[in-house]
Amino acid sequence: MESRGAPARLRRTPSWLINEVAVHATRLVSEGFASAESRRYHYKLLATLDEFGPASQADLGRRGGVDRSDVVAAVNELAERGFVERAVDPADRRRNIVTITAAGAEHLRHLDEVLAVAQDALLAPLSAAERQELVRMLSRLAEHHS
Amino acid sequence: MESRGAPARLRRTPSWLINEVAVHATRLVSEGFASAESRRYHYKLLATLDEFGPASQADLGRRGGVDRSDVVAAVNELAERGFVERAVDPADRRRNIVTITAAGAEHLRHLDEVLAVAQDALLAPLSAAERQELVRMLSRLAEHHS
């Protein structure tokens, strides 16, 4: 635990810095999701379903930035827990139409809260104005690397 | 390739945003390192050696934030390429004293350049002032989560 205290302090190049913060961010979010027995793929898919509505697994993957093969496993787990439903598309029998359930929507809300907590922990040392500025810049970066 | 174009746009919570940028940052850096047949562990260890001088593998891991078991594999690979040397500590025969070689130092410089390129690609849409501000805030975050 304390082994991550002192990375080389001289090598503070910006991109390495970003990677270090990235590790912390990923860690915080993953830990939060784990406490809800979920992983990031679950959130991605639920959020995508919530935003775009029912979709085939392939569309789901494209919209959520998840590989088709990973969609399979995640949808399996979500369906097992009753958070989504999988039904063959009668109009195209190759497709599985995935739909979010009420329980799934509720779980998504819970994950959103977990995410908010992780965010607060991550951004703790920043003022509200700084957080806003940080988010603004990160949004530009994320959009640029679309 | 274009599958990563459209993640759910509504779910732009800050911590999720940070994670998305984190993914891009990790990707850019890893790709750069891969072009030099290296991985982030290699850079971490070389940078730590360069900063603190020769050290045992355990110290190396503690200072670089790398698990002892992962240090073993990374040092194996670095030693194979002649970037570090491993010698038993005569004063404590449990320890392997790892030393960076001239070739290792040169390789580290090369990786630094690769890192700079990745950084430029990542921060492309930001002005110099914005980059500075971003780095300032990220430094605070990284230090806070020491």
Place this chain on the structure above:
DNA sequence: CCCACTTGTTGGCGACACCAACGATCGACT
């Protein structure tokens, strides 16, 4: 009717972070 394509699925790979356990060694204490 055939061909190209998509879809879901299986299985695999590599990077990263981590953990458990082991033999060897060391240090301290008795």
Place this chain on the structure above:
DNA sequence: AGTCGATCGTTGGTGTCGCCAACAAGTGGG
């Protein structure tokens, strides 16, 4: 001197994440 606890290097395993190859089933266009 001898025992005990801690540390060191090492092996091997776990889980997440992102990705890729291949396949059968199904679709749609020519």
